[in-house]
Amino acid sequence: MKCLICKKALTYRLTIKDLLWPDKISFPVICPQCQQGFAKIGAGRCPGCGRPKEAAMLCAECQAWQEKYGWHLKHRALYRYNDAMKAFMQQYKFNGDYMMRHVFHDEFVQAIQAAKADRVVPIPVTPTTMKTRGFNQVGGLLTGVKITECLQTRQKSKQAQSKKTRQERLATKQPFCLVDDCQLVDQTVLLVDDVYTTGRTLYHAAALIHKAGAREVISISLAR
Ligand SMILES: [Zn+2]
Ligand SMILES: [Zn+2]
Structure with a gap:
Protein backbone atom coordinates (compact mmCIF):
# COMPACT_ATOMS: atom_id res chain seq x y z
CA MET A 1 0.00 0.00 0.00
CA PHE A 38 -4.45 18.15 8.79
CA ALA A 39 -5.82 20.02 11.79
CA LYS A 40 -8.86 18.62 13.57
CA ILE A 41 -11.39 20.99 15.08
CA GLY A 42 -11.79 20.11 18.73
CA ALA A 43 -14.50 20.78 21.28
CA GLY A 44 -14.06 24.56 21.38
CA ARG A 45 -16.19 25.75 18.47
CA CYS A 46 -19.07 28.01 17.50
CA PRO A 47 -22.33 26.05 17.99
CA GLY A 48 -23.65 27.63 14.77
CA CYS A 49 -20.95 27.22 12.14
CA GLY A 50 -18.41 25.02 13.88
CA ARG A 51 -15.49 27.46 13.60
CA PRO A 52 -12.77 26.87 16.20
CA LYS A 53 -13.46 29.28 19.01
CA GLU A 54 -12.85 29.36 22.73
CA ALA A 55 -16.22 30.42 24.07
CA ALA A 56 -19.07 28.22 22.88
CA MET A 57 -21.22 31.19 21.88
CA LEU A 58 -22.63 32.08 18.48
CA CYS A 59 -20.06 34.01 16.41
CA ALA A 60 -21.00 37.31 14.73
CA GLU A 61 -21.62 35.62 11.37
CA CYS A 62 -24.02 33.12 12.90
CA GLN A 63 -25.80 35.90 14.78
CA ALA A 64 -26.35 37.59 11.41
CA TRP A 65 -27.81 34.34 9.99
CA GLN A 66 -30.04 34.04 13.06
CA GLU A 67 -31.37 37.53 12.39
CA LYS A 68 -31.95 36.85 8.71
CA TYR A 69 -33.72 33.49 9.10
CA GLY A 70 -34.96 33.38 12.69
CA TRP A 71 -32.96 30.20 13.22
CA HIS A 72 -29.35 29.20 12.77
CA LEU A 73 -27.60 26.06 11.59
CA LYS A 74 -25.96 23.71 14.03
CA HIS A 75 -22.95 22.90 11.94
CA ARG A 76 -19.99 20.72 12.70
CA ALA A 77 -16.80 20.50 10.65
CA LEU A 78 -14.18 17.87 11.32
CA TYR A 79 -11.11 19.72 10.03
CA ARG A 80 -9.79 23.20 9.41
CA TYR A 81 -9.54 24.27 5.79
CA ASN A 82 -5.76 24.72 6.02
CA ASP A 83 -3.10 24.25 3.32
CA ALA A 84 -3.11 20.46 3.61
CA MET A 85 -6.92 20.37 3.31
CA LYS A 86 -6.85 22.78 0.35
CA ALA A 87 -4.31 20.53 -1.39
CA PHE A 88 -6.50 17.52 -0.60
CA MET A 89 -9.60 19.20 -2.09
CA GLN A 90 -7.59 20.23 -5.15
CA GLN A 91 -6.58 16.65 -5.76
CA TYR A 92 -9.99 15.16 -4.96
CA LYS A 93 -12.38 17.64 -6.53
CA PHE A 94 -10.55 19.62 -9.15
CA ASN A 95 -8.16 16.92 -10.37
CA GLY A 96 -10.98 14.39 -9.96
CA ASP A 97 -8.95 11.79 -8.07
CA TYR A 98 -11.78 9.64 -6.76
CA MET A 99 -9.44 7.42 -4.71
CA MET A 100 -8.95 10.37 -2.38
CA ARG A 101 -12.43 9.79 -0.97
CA HIS A 102 -10.88 7.02 1.16
CA VAL A 103 -8.67 9.44 3.11
CA PHE A 104 -11.46 10.71 5.39
CA HIS A 105 -14.29 8.31 4.56
CA ASP A 106 -14.37 6.18 7.72
CA GLU A 107 -13.99 9.08 10.11
CA PHE A 108 -16.59 11.14 8.29
CA VAL A 109 -19.09 8.28 8.21
CA GLN A 110 -18.61 7.71 11.94
CA ALA A 111 -19.37 11.37 12.64
CA ILE A 112 -22.49 11.13 10.46
CA GLN A 113 -23.72 8.03 12.23
CA ALA A 114 -23.07 9.66 15.61
CA ALA A 115 -25.43 12.49 14.65
CA LYS A 116 -28.33 9.96 14.54
CA ALA A 117 -30.40 11.90 12.02
CA ASP A 118 -33.49 10.41 10.34
CA ARG A 119 -32.31 11.58 6.92
CA VAL A 120 -28.85 12.23 5.53
CA VAL A 121 -29.06 14.70 2.65
CA PRO A 122 -25.97 15.49 0.55
CA ILE A 123 -25.57 18.88 -1.13
CA PRO A 124 -25.87 18.09 -4.86
CA VAL A 125 -23.56 19.19 -7.66
CA THR A 126 -24.87 20.52 -10.98
CA PRO A 127 -25.26 18.14 -13.96
CA THR A 128 -22.35 19.93 -15.65
CA THR A 129 -20.04 19.33 -12.69
CA MET A 130 -21.22 15.73 -12.53
CA LYS A 131 -20.32 15.33 -16.21
CA THR A 132 -16.88 16.93 -16.01
CA ARG A 133 -15.85 15.58 -12.59
CA GLY A 134 -17.64 12.27 -12.95
CA PHE A 135 -18.77 12.17 -9.30
CA ASN A 136 -20.30 14.19 -6.49
CA GLN A 137 -17.49 14.80 -4.02
CA VAL A 138 -19.97 14.76 -1.13
CA GLY A 139 -21.48 11.45 -2.25
CA GLY A 140 -17.97 9.98 -2.48
CA LEU A 141 -17.43 10.67 1.21
CA LEU A 142 -20.74 8.97 2.00
CA THR A 143 -20.23 5.60 0.32
CA GLY A 144 -22.15 3.00 2.31
CA VAL A 145 -24.42 5.53 4.08
CA LYS A 146 -28.14 5.55 3.31
CA ILE A 147 -28.81 8.95 1.78
CA THR A 148 -31.93 10.85 0.73
CA GLU A 149 -31.26 12.81 -2.44
CA CYS A 150 -34.08 15.30 -2.02
CA LEU A 151 -32.20 18.36 -3.28
CA GLN A 152 -31.66 19.23 -6.92
CA THR A 153 -29.75 22.09 -8.50
CA ARG A 154 -31.97 24.51 -10.41
CA GLN A 155 -29.28 25.44 -12.90
CA LYS A 156 -27.38 23.06 -15.14
CA SER A 157 -24.06 24.65 -14.25
CA LYS A 158 -22.90 27.22 -11.77
CA GLN A 159 -20.09 29.71 -11.51
CA ALA A 160 -17.45 28.07 -9.33
CA GLN A 161 -17.85 29.28 -5.74
CA SER A 162 -14.10 29.14 -5.39
CA LYS A 163 -13.74 31.97 -7.92
CA LYS A 164 -16.15 34.28 -6.10
CA THR A 165 -15.46 36.89 -3.45
CA ARG A 166 -17.11 36.52 -0.05
CA GLN A 167 -19.67 39.22 -0.94
CA GLU A 168 -20.52 37.51 -4.23
CA ARG A 169 -20.94 34.20 -2.46
CA LEU A 170 -23.27 35.68 0.11
CA ALA A 171 -25.42 37.23 -2.64
CA THR A 172 -25.91 33.87 -4.40
CA LYS A 173 -29.59 33.16 -5.12
CA GLN A 174 -31.33 29.94 -4.06
CA PRO A 175 -29.56 27.30 -6.20
CA PHE A 176 -31.70 24.33 -5.13
CA CYS A 177 -35.21 22.96 -5.31
CA LEU A 178 -36.73 19.94 -3.62
CA VAL A 179 -37.59 16.83 -5.57
CA ASP A 180 -41.23 15.79 -5.34
CA ASP A 181 -42.36 13.49 -2.60
CA CYS A 182 -39.35 13.80 -0.32
CA GLN A 183 -41.34 13.29 2.90
CA LEU A 184 -39.39 15.38 5.33
CA VAL A 185 -42.25 16.20 7.70
CA ASP A 186 -41.15 15.84 11.31
CA GLN A 187 -37.77 14.41 10.32
CA THR A 188 -34.37 15.27 11.71
CA VAL A 189 -32.26 16.07 8.66
CA LEU A 190 -28.49 16.08 8.47
CA LEU A 191 -27.19 18.13 5.53
CA VAL A 192 -23.76 17.13 4.28
CA ASP A 193 -21.26 19.26 2.37
CA ASP A 194 -17.53 19.00 1.77
CA VAL A 195 -16.50 22.50 2.87
CA TYR A 196 -18.30 25.19 4.89
CA THR A 197 -17.16 28.55 3.53
CA THR A 198 -19.69 31.34 4.08
CA GLY A 199 -22.60 29.08 5.03
CA ARG A 200 -24.62 30.48 2.10
CA THR A 201 -25.09 27.12 0.35
CA LEU A 202 -26.12 25.25 3.49
CA TYR A 203 -28.55 27.98 4.56
CA HIS A 204 -30.25 27.87 1.16
CA ALA A 205 -30.59 24.08 1.45
CA ALA A 206 -31.68 24.20 5.10
CA ALA A 207 -34.34 26.85 4.37
CA LEU A 208 -36.02 24.53 1.82
CA ILE A 209 -35.89 21.59 4.18
CA HIS A 210 -37.36 23.62 7.04
CA LYS A 211 -40.14 24.72 4.71
CA ALA A 212 -40.86 21.08 3.83
CA GLY A 213 -41.71 20.48 7.48
CA ALA A 214 -38.52 19.00 8.94
CA ARG A 215 -38.37 19.02 12.73
CA GLU A 216 -34.68 19.87 12.87
CA VAL A 217 -31.92 20.57 10.37
CA ILE A 218 -28.31 20.04 11.36
CA SER A 219 -25.26 19.96 9.12
CA ILE A 220 -21.76 18.61 8.79
CA SER A 221 -18.80 19.16 6.51
CA LEU A 222 -15.34 17.70 6.25
CA ALA A 223 -13.68 21.11 6.47
CA ARG A 224 -14.35 24.63 7.61
ZN1 LIG B 1 -20.53 30.71 13.92
ZN1 LIG C 1 2.04 10.62 2.83
Missing part, protein backbone atom coordinates in the same frame (compact mmCIF):
# COMPACT_ATOMS: atom_id res chain seq x y z
CA LYS A 2 1.12 3.53 -0.75
CA CYS A 3 0.09 6.77 0.96
CA LEU A 4 -2.73 8.20 -1.17
CA ILE A 5 -1.28 11.68 -0.83
CA CYS A 6 2.54 11.51 -1.06
CA LYS A 7 2.70 7.97 -2.58
CA LYS A 8 5.36 6.79 -0.11
CA ALA A 9 5.11 3.16 0.99
CA LEU A 10 2.92 2.64 4.04
CA THR A 11 3.84 0.33 6.86
CA TYR A 12 1.39 -0.97 9.40
CA ARG A 13 2.25 -2.94 12.49
CA LEU A 14 -0.41 -5.37 13.59
CA THR A 15 -1.42 -5.04 17.22
CA ILE A 16 -2.70 -7.80 19.47
CA LYS A 17 -6.19 -6.40 19.02
CA ASP A 18 -5.80 -6.74 15.24
CA LEU A 19 -4.82 -10.39 15.63
CA LEU A 20 -7.85 -11.04 17.83
CA TRP A 21 -10.30 -9.16 15.61
CA PRO A 22 -8.78 -9.22 12.12
CA ASP A 23 -12.03 -8.15 10.50
CA LYS A 24 -11.93 -4.89 12.44
CA ILE A 25 -8.51 -3.76 11.23
CA SER A 26 -8.65 -0.39 9.59
CA PHE A 27 -5.47 0.03 7.60
CA PRO A 28 -4.23 3.60 7.23
CA VAL A 29 -4.48 5.06 3.75
CA ILE A 30 -2.16 8.00 4.34
CA CYS A 31 1.21 8.20 6.11
CA PRO A 32 1.79 9.83 9.53
CA GLN A 33 3.59 12.82 7.95
CA CYS A 34 0.66 13.61 5.66
CA GLN A 35 -1.75 13.04 8.54
CA GLN A 36 0.09 15.69 10.55
CA GLY A 37 -0.72 18.34 7.99
